[in-house]
Amino acid sequence: MTIKDPVVEDVVATISRSATEIRQGLIGRRGTIDEENPSGETQAEADVWADGLLADRIAELDGVGQYASEERTDVIDCGDDPAESDAYAIAVDPLDGSSNLKSNNTMGTIFGVYDAALPARGETLIAAGYVLYGPITTMVIATDETVAEYELSGGERAIVDSDVTLPGEPVVYGFGGRVPDWTDDFREYAREIEHELKLRYGGALIGDVNQVLTYGGTFGYPALESRPVGKLRLQFEGNPIGYVVERAGGRSSNGERSLLAVEPEDLHDRTPVHVGNAALIDRLEKALE
Ligand code: AHG
Ligand code: MN
Ligand code: MN
Ligand code: MN
Secondary structure, X not given: OOOOOHHHHHHHHHHHHHHHHHHHHOOXXXXXXXXXXXXXXXXXXXXXXXXXXXXXXXXXXXXXXXEEEOOOOOOEEOOOOOOOOOOEEEEEXXXXXXXXXXXXOOEEEEEEEEOOOOOOOXXXXXXXXXXXXXXXXXXXXXXXXXXXXXXXXOOEEEEEEOOOOOOOOOOEEEEOOOHHHEOHHHHHHHHHHHHHOEEOOOOOHHHHHHHHHHHOEEEEEOOEOOOOOOOEEHHHHHHHHHHHHHHOOOEEEOOOOOHHHOOOOOOOOEEOEEEEOHHHHHHHHHHOO
């Protein structure tokens, strides 16, 4: 699958070429530093290092007007303003699941290419995807046409599936947050799902979503009693993942509507995130009405 838009191809190639270096660079950077990100979370050394590496490389690409990440407060203006030109804005979660560094479990890098200035609605995405640092480093890339999966090695990407689609029959589920902190309505929905599907929850959005894309099912990090807006970030996690799963034939939701339709107020807005088979997401929205 060739990516028609040369700027999107450059962004994707930059991230896929950086993936091997990021994976290698996790070694020796697994500790936390005495800094917080804009979401108020303690940063891992690898969070900041991966962000710096990607910011330097992506911000200098022709056609990129803005770079923003979960790890930095402000947008980097690095070219024409995407609001007034055909430049794109790139939003990145440089290291998703960095709490898994300590336990050596899966992590990822998430990106979204917005055809608008940030913060922007997910509907303005023209491409999105992620790198999964699993036993094999893979990359899933969604554009308006299709969703494709690649294996990455030595800076090259080799196609393994040129038409990734969500399997019709759901098999796995994963829900974040603690059960006592779920709302009553969500807990009731979760109880039904627990009797129907197999639990797969690894503490990194990308690893859990990749299981849903592979086997069918649903992932959710719901609104909690203690944090009604949930934990995950709309610009850097919810929108890109929502775009990938919707392009693969599934649905996304913040509990009420597609994540891509949510109007952001702030660059670091959090949102409840639900993705997976359409019938399950329809059921969820009904349960939360
Ligand atoms: P990040 O490491 O980018 O901050 O993301 C962590 C997120 C997401 O990857 C995952 O789904 C969720 O945090 C896990 O949260 P819990 O540790 O509360 O399960
Ligand atoms: Mn984080
Ligand atoms: Mn993340
Ligand atoms: Mn992160």
